[in-house]
Amino acid sequence: MNMTNNETMHQSLLSSAGGDEGGSFIHLSGITKSFGSLQVLKGIDLDIAKGEVVSIVGPSGAGKTTLLQIMGTLDRADSGSVVINGTDVSRLGQKALARFRNRQIGFVFQFHQLLPEFTALENVMIPALIGGTNRRDARQRAEELLAFMGLSERATHKPAELSGGEKQRVAVARALVNQPAVVMADEPSGSLDSANKDELHRLFFDLRDQMGQTFVIVTHDEELARTTDRTIHLKDGRILPFDNSPVKPFIPTPPCEEGEHIPTMPQRPDTFLA
Ligand SMILES: Nc1ncnc2c1ncn2[C@@H]1O[C@H](COP(=O)(O)OP(=O)(O)OP(=O)(O)O)[C@@H](O)[C@H]1O
Numbered sequence: 001m002n003m004t005n006n007e008t009m010h011q012s013l014l015s016s017a018g019g020d021e022g023g024s025f026i027h028l029s030g031i032t033k034s035f036g037s038l039q040v041l042k043g044i045d046l047d048i049a050k051g052e053v054v055s056i057v058g059p060s061g062a063g064k065t066t067l068l069q070i071m072g073t074l075d076r077a078d079s080g081s082v083v084i085n086g087t088d089v090s091r092l093g094q095k096a097l098a099r100f101r102n103r104q105i106g107f108v109f110q111f112h113q114l115l116p117e118f119t120a121l122e123n124v125m126i127p128a129l130i131g132g133t134n135r136r137d138a139r140q141r142a143e144e145l146l147a148f149m150g151l152s153e154r155a156t157h158k159p160a161e162l163s164g165g166e167k168q169r170v171a172v173a174r175a176l177v178n179q180p181a182v183v184m185a186d187e188p189s190g191s192l193d194s195a196n197k198d199e200l201h202r203l204f205f206d207l208r209d210q211m212g213q214t215f216v217i218v219t220h221d222e223e224l225a226r227t228t229d230r231t232i233h234l235k236d237g238r239i240l241p242f243d244n245s246p247v248k249p250f251i252p253t254p255p256c257e258e259g260e261h262i263p264t265m266p267q268r269p270d271t272f273l274a
């Protein structure tokens, strides 16, 4: 069977997204974190289902970034546990943790954090190379993702030669290159104008709908928060009680049987061409 690159990527992302056992995909319990005498997180319990798109909102200084970094294994809690896809990450050593993070989690930051001396293509390839993918496969996957983002023509550009929206789409491609089961984004559209912001948000939902990925998005953007499956309100280091809504499992599009029509990747919104 001849499959297009997009179809191949779609299938591999679907299979890498893992099965939905109906339980929570991310399970946080009793998370506390202090910086000196400042207790930033005061006991966070949170369950996120596979394929959910969850937003985290709250005033500046509420602890949103701290929570996301702990959930994303970039920082450790003082107490409590973080279980992702059945793995208790608090029990992993540094090396195993780095490996787990590289494979399971994609990050999108407020300011893209692309490496300035590398091209868009190289920036997307880097996490794949770090993860042990050979150069040819890493390049192919990076090219497919950049094509999906409407950035094929920009693959050889360095970050300084890209617009803000383009840079952020490269950053999303980089977050996806290892086919992570979860994407964590901290103010991903904070530096974008409204058109680019809308496109980026639509892309998140397209990815979830097509590939069943889980998204955790810290945002100040009320419009984005309203469109997510669930909004977590963080205040004074705690989740406001009315947000503790039950986990609602997301049912991804089932993979196709052999011979069946394979759905293609979502079409890039036209405005990406502008
Ligand atoms: N490494 C650190 N050392 C000391 N204090 C820190 C550190 N990181 C964060 N803080 C403090 O912890 C609190 C929560 O910070 P955090 O970055 O999680 O807030 P936030 O909700 O993401 O805010 P914003 O919306 O402004 O990004 C703040 O008061 C911040 O000053």
Ligand SMILES: [Mg+2]
Pocket (backbone or CB within 6 Å): 064, 065, 066
């Ligand atoms: Mg923050």
